[in-house]
Amino acid sequence: MTSIAVCPGSFDPVTLGHLDIIQRGANVFDEVIVAVLHNRNKVPLFSVEERLELLKKATEHIPNVTIDSFNGLLIDYVKQKQAKAIIRGLRAVSDFEYEMQAASINKKLGPDVETFFMMTSNQYSYLSSSIVKEVAKYEADVSDIVPPVVAEALKAKFSSSPRNK
Known part of the structure; x- marks a missing residue:
């Protein structure tokens, strides 16, 4: 039987921290x-369509990863996809309380679905999409914290933004 996991998020934008969790999840699950x-x-900052495209390009080297979007409850989406696992990344203890609550309600609503918490690699423990956007807004180099396709998209987004003028 194929093991399917869902790795949900806003990914606005996808960071190297996200890719770390996605890659490691892909090493554990079949899909x-x-x-x-x-x-x-x-x-x-980016539309859902833009985020989907950025994720597709950033993960194209990982053969067992697919990109999708959803509305509504995560657990309903997970069941629809016949997945048995949810992958969530944790950067710090501060993430744990929210993630524990979410995992608990998902377990109540979907008893057959397990949540797997993965600690981000130390080099990404400080990283969030919000921090990336804040740094990129001031046209600082983000090439060491996001995939190249995202760095280009951020540069294009903020160079055309009236808030930077």
Whole structure:
């Protein structure tokens, strides 16, 4: 039987920390579906379509990874995809409380689905999409914290942004 895991997130934008978790998840599971959440609580820099394209390009070297998007409850999406696992990355203890609550409700709603927490590699423990956007907004070099395709997209996004003028 094929083991399928879903790695959900906003990925606005995808960072090398995200790719670290995705790659390591792909080493454990037969198939990893990276699922971009349509998050109504956040105002994204990149549209869902842009994030999907950036993720596809950033993960094209990982053969057992597919990219998708979803609305609604994660657990419903996981069941729809017949996945048995959710992969969540943890950067620090501060991430754990929220992730534990989310894992608990997912377990209640989907008892057959397990959540796997993966600690990010130390070199990415400080990294978040919010930090990347803040640094990129001021046209600083982000090439060592995001995939090249994302660095280019950030440069294009912020060089055309009226807030930088």
